[in-house]
Amino acid sequence: MDKIVSKIVALVVPGLVLFVALSATVITTALAAIGPFGILGGIAFLGIIALFSQAITEFGFERIYVQVIKELIKKGETKESILKKIDSYKISKQLKLELKYFLSENCPKDLDNLE
Structure with missing residues (x-):
């Protein structure tokens, strides 16, 4: 053994x-x-x-994506180009709709007052 x-x-x-x-x-x-x-x-x-x-x-996807959209607006991107970028993101349909809503509400406004 x-x-x-x-x-x-x-x-x-x-x-x-x-x-x-x-x-x-x-x-x-x-x-x-x-x-x-x-x-x-x-x-x-x-x-x-x-x-x-x-x-x-810490912040969540939504807030990070919203900050990205704010920066794109500040850099002078057009609403159409940002919408194309949102459509190309690999995110949920719900989040895409929220980002598009945020863009439609904030793009025409004064860019310095984005929150």
Whole structure:
């Protein structure tokens, strides 16, 4: 029985070493793949994603999209071009309708008083 256990252990230990090595390789490969400058870029990209996700959870998608529309209006984009951009966003139909309503209510008004 001891010989069988020792044979199994002899096979498992290299398997664990291989598993750890593969895990580390997969992590470094994934970081290098998502980052613009290799592994360090991948780590930085994950940090940026963390900041964006924190902003989204703090403010919500609606407020962020409304702020984007306000900036587009301030930059002089036309109502039609903003409507095309809203239609191209990968968001729900309900949110698209809310953004279009916001645009229709605020585009003709004085741009300095947008809230």
